[in-house]
Amino acid sequence: MEGARGRSPRTERCAHQREARGLRSVQDIVAASGVKPDRVLLSIEQFISSGDHLSLSYLLEEVPDAQEIRSTFEEIGIERLKPVSEFFHGRISLTTLRLVRCVIVAEAAA
Numbered sequence: 001m002e003g004a005r006g007r008s009p010r011t012e013r014c015a016h017q018r019e020a021r022g023l024r025s026v027q028d029i030v031a032a033s034g035v036k037p038d039r040v041l042l043s044i045e046q047f048i049s050s051g052d053h054l055s056l057s058y059l060l061e062e063v064p065d066a067q068e069i070r071s072t073f074e075e076i077g078i079e080r081l082k083p084v085s086e087f088f089h090g091r092i093s094l095t096t097l098r099l100v101r102c103v104i105v106a107e108a109a110a
Helices: 007-018 027-035 037-049 064-078 080-088 096-107
Strands: none
Touching: 007 064, 027 096, 037 096, 064 080, 064 096
16 A cells, blocks of 8 residues: 555655654644644654654653653653643643653653
């Protein structure tokens, strides 16, 4: 089966990965792709859960509370977002929490 540009899905995926390397944040990916942040994170989550390895730590460079969020996930666990969100009293968006969790999971899988 061929992708949108007449390329195989594998070739299409490699092309997307090359394009994505120049994007430094989820907002860059959103701007370049025209999809919502939740869709970007869902795609990252699916990619990681499929067993593929991905280096994502650079995506946290623009997240102000990244280290504090990481520490909280380490204490509470990464299985559910709600306890971490409640810890921060809703101050941190679920999108940001999902991003940090993706990075943690990707690093653990590498």
